[in-house]
Amino acid sequence: MKIASWNVNSLKVRIPHLTQWLSDAHPDVVALQETKLEDAKFPVDELAAAGYQAIYSGQKTYNGVAILARNDKGFHFENVLTDIPGLDDPQRRILAATIGGVRVVDLYVVNGKAVGDEKYTYKLHWLERVRDFLANEIKRYPKLVVLGDFNIAPDDRDVYDPIAWGEEVLCSPPERAALKAITDMGLHDSFRLFEQAGSHFSWWDYRQGAFRRNMGVRIDLILLGDALKSSARAATIDREPRRWERPSDHTPVTVELDIE
């Protein structure tokens, strides 16, 4: 089973990129973030033509998450959640479903803007609620995958210039501690099961030729529960779509699991 995550930064603009990449990479399950589309405008037909069914939780202009699954595998979306139980949040940032026996939780973590900003405070609070939610999810569904745009670089290897970046947003100790509180529950960064070197990034700023200069950060993650860790066969970052015309500022990340 091949599972991917991609922050598309407007699905309306990126439908050609997404359908091209689906055709190239043939993932079984894809978690999307920043669709920026109301549910009524979700491109169900275009994705069906590409061979994928979808669930989605969107809003106008901001945020928005979706999960795609290949039609030819006979997958169904079961036990779908669009909110953290008990958290009343209009921002569409979480979507969970069970697909082929695997629990998939798609997250679009709050960016936070800057350390100390009210959005940063909201980010840390939101991550606490996510941690509590995931503690219950992993009990109920040991075969858990948590993936998406975490808006946190796990450590200095995941930042092009950690000295310059310092303890700014995406790298601040409280954010990294919030991520560690999640991974400490037995949710493993799949990319680091295979690759230990730095300079592997998933997001590059649109400005100043950042992609060409590989000035990026690795903030798009796929976490695997203990029960799936030994099934992992590969974890990759596909830089190719970032080279395409009018790209998202993020590129897709993938994990291959040795399960059907």
Place this chain on the structure above:
DNA sequence: ATGGTTGGAATCCAA
């Protein structure tokens, strides 16, 4: 220190 780019909306906000 500042500004650089993109998307979606409305001529500014979020990333």
